[in-house]
Amino acid sequence: MIETIHIYHTNDVHSHFENWPKIRLLLQQRQQMHNINGESVFLFDIGDHVDRWHPFSEGTLGKGNITLLNEAGYDAVTIGNNEGITLPHEALNTLYENAQFDVILANLFNEQQLRPNWVQPYKVYTTKNGVKIGVVAVTAPFTKLYELLGWTISEPLEELGKQLRELNKHVDVIVVLSHLGIHDDRKIAKLFPEVDVILGGHTHHVLLDGEYVNQSILAAAGKYGRYVGYVELAIDLEAKKAVNKSALLFETSQLPAPSGEMNEIQQYNIEGKRLLSTKLVNLPETLTTDWFTESPLAQLLCEAINEWCGADCAFLNAGLVLDHLQRGTVTKFDIHRILPHPINPCLITLTGEQLHDILRATLDPKWINMELKGLGFRGRIMGKFIYHDIRFDQQQIYIKNRPLQLDHIYKLGTIDMYTFGHFFPHIHEAEKQYFMPEFLRDVLAWKLQNVYPASKRCTSL
Structure with a gap:
């Protein structure tokens, strides 16, 4: 039977x-x-x-x-x-x-x-x-x-x-x-x-x-x-x-x-929007983003990651920030809408030589229109790389306005996504410190509340 x-x-x-x-x-x-x-x-x-x-x-x-x-x-x-x-x-x-x-x-x-x-x-x-x-x-x-x-x-x-x-x-x-x-x-x-x-x-x-x-x-x-x-x-x-x-x-x-x-x-x-309606900050100006060039919002996020991680410098891809933040009241829903990714900040310890190779690789134009799925990314394309305390001048790279030293040890603030894939072999292999459970949206909200303290924010994270 x-x-x-x-x-x-x-x-x-x-x-x-x-x-x-x-x-x-x-x-x-x-x-x-x-x-x-x-x-x-x-x-x-x-x-x-x-x-x-x-x-x-x-x-x-x-x-x-x-x-x-x-x-x-x-x-x-x-x-x-x-x-x-x-x-x-x-x-x-x-x-x-x-x-x-x-x-x-x-x-x-x-x-x-x-x-x-x-x-x-x-x-x-x-x-x-x-x-x-x-x-x-x-x-x-x-x-x-x-x-x-x-x-x-x-x-x-x-x-x-x-x-x-x-x-x-x-x-x-x-x-x-x-x-x-x-x-x-x-x-x-x-x-x-x-x-x-x-x-x-x-x-x-x-x-x-x-x-x-x-x-x-x-x-x-x-x-x-x-x-x-x-x-x-x-x-x-x-x-x-x-x-x-x-x-x-x-x-x-x-x-x-x-x-x-x-x-x-x-x-x-x-229902999700209702649950995330808590007011975080009042913006006196619209913060714009652009996947193909430098923009205030992506730049602010990059600076926030640098501070959160206690890094010497930081970079991320502009495609992470999906939309602008409009002037006026910003809620948890607004931050979630532009940064829906379950991605955490990460601190990478690198030699100057490794950092030099990574930063040169970020200049490759292939990244800008690269479509990406998975690894926590919930956007469409990578977009241009955005930098904080990193400057390129012809063949020289500057970290905090000082020439990058190949034998120096640097702390790079970035995102965990780069450690899971094979974007940059040096990052994949390097010593890493993950910051959890905070996501990028939590770090941006924290930064906004510090940049605009006069907004009389309604809550803390």
């Missing part, structure tokens, strides 16, 4: 709520259909559902996302790096306090090396016919960043191996929720033959019909809620093992829209 198990999964929604009403309707309808048919159905999210680029997620510090997951009827979720390292410690520690689903994650611990009380390394679910499904989860190990926020993250594949050795004793089917990326998912399938299903995310890969690696089926649904994943397992009830596995994706744009869809999407923005 065969039991069919139905699994629906999402990953890397990144608070793209424009797709959420359709996703919720599909999931609710499918759950209802399978329940009427007496079939077992499970819903999982693989992390990065929260993204603070959206004002609703910023205003609720992610708790609004949890309400949406509750409404859709999820059984379990794991966390991605956007939940893990873009929220302050206490915000993550309380994020799931009203969750009506399980939070599964094997490789997150607090500073006492204990798992927080809101998470479990694995969970065993039992189907209507008694099949035991073990669900275990791991997330990407941004070790240093987790430590700065008061967490410890262990090596995911090693931790997964520990949990599987225990889980194997009690279950018939094993499902891994993996916020590690496609390459590690393939590695899991090769290292652990007992794993039946790997539901993936992090690298935003799209597996239209799944991918078979050895005995495992890999499934993933891209990004931004553009797809919803579906895995079907056929279980031989005598052998208690999967005899057939298949996967497909539902394209969200082709799904029916619920009534009131556009109004609901708009309401998320309206």
